[in-house]
Amino acid sequence: MKTLQINASQGAYNVYIGPDLRFELSKYLPKSYDKILIITDSQVEQLGYLKDAEEALQMETDQLYSYTIAAGEKSKQLNVFEQLQTYAIQNGLDRHSLIVALGGGVVGDLAGFTAATFMRGIDYIQVPTTILAHDSSVGGKTGINHPLGKNLIGSFHAPKAVVYDLSTIRTLSAVERRSGFAEVVKHGLIADKRMLNQLMDEVQALENIHPIVLEEALYNGIKIKAHIVEEDEQEKGVRSYLNFGHTLGHAIEAESGYGAITHGEAVAIGMLFALRVSQSYLSLSFSYQNFKTWLEQLQYPLDICKDLQISPLLDRMKLDKKNQKGQIRMVLLKEVGKPLICTIDEHRLFTELTSFMNEVME
Numbered sequence: 263m264k265t266l267q268i269n270a271s272q273g274a275y276n277v278y279i280g281p282d283l284r285f286e287l288s289k290y291l292p293k294s295y296d297k298i299l300i301i302t303d304s305q306v307e308q309l310g311y312l313k314d315a316e317e318a319l320q321m322e323t324d325q326l327y328s329y330t331i332a333a334g335e336k337s338k339q340l341n342v343f344e345q346l347q348t349y350a351i352q353n354g355l356d357r358h359s360l361i362v363a364l365g366g367g368v369v370g371d372l373a374g375f376t377a378a379t380f381m382r383g384i385d386y387i388q389v390p391t392t393i394l395a396h397d398s399s400v401g402g403k404t405g406i407n408h409p410l411g412k413n414l415i416g417s418f419h420a421p422k423a424v425v426y427d428l429s430t431i432r433t434l435s436a437v438e439r440r441s442g443f444a445e446v447v448k449h450g451l452i453a454d455k456r457m458l459n460q461l462m463d464e465v466q467a468l469e470n471i472h473p474i475v476l477e478e479a480l481y482n483g484i485k486i487k488a489h490i491v492e493e494d495e496q497e498k499g500v501r502s503y504l505n506f507g508h509t510l511g512h513a514i515e516a517e518s519g520y521g522a523i524t525h526g527e528a529v530a531i532g533m534l535f536a537l538r539v540s541q542s543y544l545s546l547s548f549s550y551q552n553f554k555t556w557l558e559q560l561q562y563p564l565d566i567c568k569d570l571q572i573s574p575l576l577d578r579m580k581l582d583k584k585n586q587k588g589q590i591r592m593v594l595l596k597e598v599g600k601p602l603i604c605t606i607d608e609h610r611l612f613t614e615l616t617s618f619m620n621e622v623m624e
């Protein structure tokens with residue numbers, strides 16, 4: 263097992279990474295709790311991970327509760343958030359209770375936001391079960407979607423621990439492996455050229471990616487994220503680099519209807535677009551074409567672009583949280599590993615997006 267410590271303003275917490283950690287969850291709690299609420303989703307429950315977590319936590323408390331939301335992005339919304347608050351109130355959770363977020367990024371963001379707001383904030387731990395959640399479980403961004411835009415309601419609330427059981431990712435579907443892998447690639451693009459090159463050389467199909475290559479990439483990705491969020495917890499500066507590919511990615515997710523395309527797949531398209539804009543704004547020399555060919559080989563659904571209109575996408579991009587004074591700001595790359603945040607003129611963005619969409623559909 264590997265352990266990383268992350269310094270956050272609400273206190274340092276550990277990220278534990280290794281096989282079968284869900285069976286010994288109680289070992290990783292920072293202290294004891296009278297009441298524990300596990301929040302998970304229907305798919306994770308069906309796979310037996312909820313039962314495993316319950317068995318592991320039973321010795322901690324005789325007041326162990328669980329709540330299962332419907333699997334998928336659509337659950338990351340206000341009325342499910344309200345149901346969770348109601349369940350917590352009805353079962354007498356208090357400021358000394360713990361919430362356990364058992365699942366992918368949807369459960370992590372929603373359960374984290376429930377913990378952040380219940381009685382103005384209680385403890386929670388992240389128990390990620392997807393590749394994507396190597397990203398979402400770290401750094402304390404919690405929240406839910408609004409019909410008008412992704413994650414527009416939320417808060418920063420650091421977990422008390424992250425317990426990443428790598429054995430759980432073996433049951434992920436191909437589409438979810440692809441989604442999560444996009445955030446791994448993002449970490450390489452923004453911070454580690456060697457990691458990116460290694461992934462582009464060694465990963466030709468996501469079904470048979472070598473477990474050692476994947477686990478090393480997940481560990482590196484978490485280290486990159488940890489380093490950035492320690493420096494800038496509340497996204498006043500460098501944390502926005504973690505948003506590479508998300509300006510268009512989030513617009514695609516909202517515009518196509520939450521859940522129609524996975525977060526990571528939308529981010530992959532967003533990263534491709536950001537690379538293209540980086541070429542024209544910052545003369546990035548990294549090959550857009552090689553990256554596009556690689557994404558196609560890994561079966562990222564670039565063709566979803568044919569169902570989307572430019573103007574509504576641009577309107578969504580205008581609601582991005584990175585924007586300032588009504589101007590769209592995107593994370594671009596000067597080189598691989600050298601991101602910057604740039605204000606992009608709206609008319610030029612329209613032109614770039616139009617030619618990108620046309621070219622991607624060819």
Ligand SMILES: NC(=O)c1ccc[n+]([C@@H]2O[C@H](COP(=O)([O-])OP(=O)(O)OC[C@H]3O[C@@H](n4cnc5c(N)ncnc54)[C@H](O)[C@@H]3O)[C@@H](O)[C@H]2O)c1
Pocket residue numbers: 303304305306309333334335338365366367368369370371391392393394395397398399400401402403404413430431432433434435438441442445524525526
């Ligand atoms: N807070 C952050 O910093 C941050 C970072 C990145 C992404 N996110 C958010 O994370 C969400 C995406 O996360 P996600 O991709 O994990 O989605 P998800 O939580 O919806 O999980 C994807 C699917 O995989 C299933 N699943 C979970 N674990 C499984 C397992 N071990 N085996 C088989 N199936 C499993 C789930 O039931 C779901 O159907 C988005 O809402 C995104 O905005 C947040």
Ligand SMILES: O=C(O)C(=O)C[C@@H](O)[C@H](O)[C@H](O)COP(=O)(O)O
Pocket residue numbers: 397401403412413414445497501502504505508583
């Ligand atoms: O942790 C961050 O900061 C990120 O930007 C990581 C992203 O991968 C993640 O999707 C995050 O939820 C996006 O945040 P948002 O503030 O753009 O909603």
Ligand SMILES: [Zn+2]
Pocket residue numbers: 397445508525529
């Ligand atoms: Zn993301």
